[in-house]
Amino acid sequence: MITVTINGKKITLEKQVTVLEAARSAGIKIPTLCHHETLEAFGGCRLCLVEIEKIPKLQTSCTIYITDGMVVHSETERVVNARKAMLEFLLINHPLDCPYCDKAGECDLQDLAAKYGPTTGRFAEGKRTHPESYDDPVIVRNMERCISCTRCVRMCDKVQGASAISMVNRTSKTFVEPFSGKRYDCEYCGNCLSVCPVGAIMSRMYKHKYRPWYIDKNINTICSYCGVGCSVTAQVKGDSLVRVVPEMGKGLNKGLLCVRGRFGYDYVNSSARLKTPLIRRNGELQQVTWSEAFKYAADRLRDIKERYGSEAIAGIAGGRCANEDIYIFQKFIRGVLGSNNIDSIANFSYAPAQRFFERIFGQGVTANSIQGISNSDGIFVVGGDPTSINPILGLQIRAAYQQGIPVITVGDTPGLKRFATCMLKPNPFTETALLVSLLSELKVKKQFLGGNSSFERLINNISALSMKEVEDICGLPTDNIASAVNMLSNMTNPSIVIGKDILQRTDGHINLLLLSAIMYLINGRVYLLSEFPNEQGLVDMGCLPDMLPGGRPIEIESFKKRYEEIVGLNISSTHGLSLSGIIENAYTGKIKAIQIIGENVLSNIPDSNYVGKAFSNLELLIVQDSLMTETAGLAHVVLPSLSWLERKGSYTNLERRMQFMGKAVEGDGLEDWRIISEISKMLSFDMGYKGLEDILSEIARVSPLHKDITYNDISGDECIWPYKGEPLRHGVSLEGMDVPDIGSLLKKPAKDRVYAVFDKELFHPDSLSRKSAAISSISPEPCSRVNRALADRLSVSEGDYLNISTDAGSIEMAVKIDEDIPENVVMIPNNFEGKGIFNIMQWKLNPVLKCPVLDGNEVKLKKAEARS
Amino acid sequence: MTIKGLAKKIFLIEILKGMALTLKMMFTHAVTRQYPEEKREPFPGFRGLHALVRKEDGTARCVGCGLCAAICPSQCIHVYTSEGVSHEKIVDRYEIEVSRCVYCAFCVEACPFRAVVLTDHFEYAAYTRDDLYMGKEKLLSNWDRFMAGKKGNEYFEKFWHPLSSDFSASGNQAIFKKINSEG
């Protein structure tokens, strides 16, 4: 116990903290500028000077630690004068352009100068001048205003780990600049601008458009880009959105954001927004009234149901729809239309992986806190780059690495390049062999001798591969594998982060089995990377062909009966078609009508040509979306739904935390659930919901998992797994998880071929971000990545265009050279219309996981003709 | 009641006194002003109709800092700004709901650029509320009508006291050169 006296107030603390923290814990205000809670101490601004007895000089309270019996004074005349002097110093080179500066009103320096500072300045000589920089599309730098607190630089170096900016020059000419001196070459997380205490680094998105005191409402909501679910605040003036900002220290992101969350919100005001319902007449989409659209959709659905039966109708739900929407959607498709053909994009990677792990380890095995990553003692990343798929989760890994926690990565993880203790980069599509060798070495290290449970016996039966063979197949030195095994075996509480690359393979199910075995051996916690904000919600709300809400299998009579009783509709107990099945059957003409909510299927799943043909075979395609997408372009009925920020609802993130998103502005359109219940009413089933509360209370009754859940729980601090409900308890089911034949894995990739690999970009994860003007200005066109050796062979250099073709089609794309990828691979993103990897990629289905297999897509490359 | 009081009542003393005063006043000057025929010159600093100051180059002096809107106790000032082509701040709309104004002139005091004034014009009754919802052009024309020339300058010299001299002597601020050409 340490007791200090600050301003005559005795404070007793357990831990040795800084004087500043001690003072703040007791409610004593000490002004600071360079200090920030998320950053390490700097001691540069000298505003937090305090007088400490027995120390002759004034001390900065942010750097000096308390000792027992310390007596501190923060308001003596000497301290007050020094503080005033520091503010006077800060202001001599700070332009007093507050009336013009957007920061005014929320500027730390302005507040401190008003509270503590001198009222007039004595400095009459010229201030420094520095031209404002507009070289960057989204960030403006005004270095006249910089006070060299280096918060941004420390944020960039230590928290974001990007090291993209630095202090330049010395003396009063010090300022902050990205290394190019012009545009930023970084991840555009924008965390630098949220820590800037003055108006030196600011977003251009709302420049000169607001003043902090104009803001009428602050609405808490959840970012709509990925499965992390970062808290953001939407600020509204009157009826228009001013900006979306994070609140430092708030939410599971603690106020940090990635480029999508910070700059990508402007798709809400995109010109591609749908405003009125559209119906296809004479081959063209024409504007109609809502009632016409509802009637048309209902009539056509009834007609198709009568003519072809319920089985000819299917539904596809999107990962950006709220839980309430997708619950109503599956109720509509299952109950009202009588078809179990309902699925979502979650079933392409997230849901199969989760189901696989849950079969072995029980429901909820993936529900782990993201904050826990930096508290684990080792991190194993496999199958994707967390820093581009779930950037805020990626930051946890970076933070862990900086604390000295070992990080092992498998595959292409460019974002962790400087944050990995051991990077294993096997030859393309040979991860299975690597995992086998990791597992067999781990078995030796952990002295695993088998056991009694069926899973332990299964692990025991997995035979080993010799190191020599692995070295041969994967092209990895044995030393690297050995050191990775060493690290893995020393971990007692590790996190395993799994991306979808590892399961979208021919041997995807074997990979998952091997990962489960590794996880079992090292006692790991698993995190599944999730690309959509509500992928988990799709699973939990029953948007799967074989699952009812709460993750209850449809074939089990008791669950089905309970559902039927509460909902008041009879449902079929046969499994419906999965997403791939729906597309296939639409192609062959067995499916006649598809209703899609909030998903751009055509762009977001592979082989757009095939999907396009399948959709054009349909008699009825209903698309509910807030934006005009490629899929909506093929629809017979387009119903504008309200976008994020325009409606309330809840999301479930990858750690199975339910979070509430608020409504900030009014928009054109209706909530998805309202649209569906209107159509349902026309089909003579009145769902009768008055609002979201009705829906949630029904969910709480239908899903045993969400028992008694209310919006108070969801908008409260923590609404985490397993809520108040009961998870499904079932025994370990190892059906279909046979011991792999190790011999069959010995496939060496052909060196002379080039394969296309889906590049999950940070800026454009899917088709949504391209509708954001800000993100499009950062990354205006798609770029493929190739190794230098391959580039030389094709005689292309950076900036040239590459013609990439497969049997399915060809695309042209700019080239970027990346030394860190294998020679026989071309990384292609899927982010621009008609120019993505899914336009040319063919796929088959993994027989166990029922997810697409994206490996072995051989491509032909040639240099494209020069472009004008 | 005393005898004195009784006498006062009987001889109608009070009424006579009053009549005497009335008689006296008949021979003095009338104080009632014959408004609107006869108008009174307002005192300097009178707080009447609002105006936005027009610079010599014809544009408004207002930079859109919004301090007037922030300080306005009746929340009747609305400023809308945006970014111009050369990244300057443009005042798209400047609106005062005159009918809600309480004429405290806090806006005038808060303005760091001497850009808004209350003129001495007070006859602006209107038939609709819309006429009293004044936009930027209307407020600028108010300046032309009531304050342009010497009068405006005198007003500022006498009645505008910014707290900090830093704003008035901003010559060496690069950013102010752009917006405040008068200096």
Add this chain to the structure above:
Amino acid sequence: MKRALLRNIDNTNSADINEYIKISGYASLLKALEMKPSDVIDEVKTSGLRGRGGAGFPTATKWAFASMDPKFPKYLICNADEGEPGTFKDRPILEKNPHQLIEGMIISAYALSAEYGYIYLRGEYPNACNILNNAIKQAYGKGYLGDNISGKGVRFHLHVHQGAGAYICGEETALIDSLEGKRGQPRIKPPFPVNEGFLSRPTIVNNVETFANIPYIMEIGGEQYAKIGSPQCPGPKLFSVSGHVKTPGVYELPMGTTLREIIYTHCGGIKDDKKLKAVIPGGISTPILPADKIDCPMDFVSMPRYGSMLGSGAVMVFDESTDLVKVCLRAIKFFEHESCGKCTPCREGVGWMRAILKRICDYNGRETDIEHLLEVSENISGNTFCPLGDGAATVVQNFIKHFRGEFESKIKI
């Protein structure tokens, strides 16, 4: 007195290892290697050696802190970033007697069990860089550096790192940051470099002259060494004398030699036999002394009694014709240019003082300027992150304290 630090200086080939060995060079090293490391530290303790960089911290105490720290590896850094205006005392050692420095570093490394050493050399000394690199090569050749020094199983590797011209990198933590490849800015203390320095390992940073003293201590023994010069801070000291004296240069004299003796006996008095006006006794950041205070003995203990500091022993002499306001302005210009920009008072305040001084120098001063200047300097001093800002404030305060009249005369005209 026999020279101890610059003993071979008259030999034109003094930087060669063979010439150095001829005057019994590296003998001290062999002697030290026979001793226990802790005994070497004790010997230095007996000698009473104080750091020659300017602060005068007892070297053995610093070493003891580092040797007590259990973390390994330990690093030894020689601070050869001689940037203080007026100081050029290390240059003759670096250029003429590099082996004595190297020998001193090897002995220190042995005493501290440090395996790696760096000489952080001032960027403006390209010649010294070549000479040092050559000398290190020779020492490797003779087996005084490497994995097995003189067959005793002691390991020490030495590298030269050239600075990029920042005065602040003479501050030990900024030096370490710079050596790590970062922006050279002082670090928060504690932790001190002796516990967490270069790459977060225990690090000893000593001045060139300090290291050069080590072989001499080993040679004559600590007790003998303690008898040289002032009793509280003994030893030979290099004084770099510049300015208005007849024979400016580097002088090796015992600690405690008075300023008068240095100027009038060793440097032949004031140039053109003019009158002495003022002396800056220890580099630009030490307080200026007027002519009547030059009887002070030059050592770490006595100088504060006369209102100044020994600093690096860089004596700058100004005769009666000097315009001290201009000197003050020039000094402040230097401090402004070299302020690293980390803390507010130094970054902004020194520039402000320069602006006021410039005004006074240009005869545009205002009546309040001197008080204003003093007030700014008081706001700086004591509130800065490192001593650089304090140094600038001290200059202004002492110039005004002793020569206020000169400032006033510029304003009143």
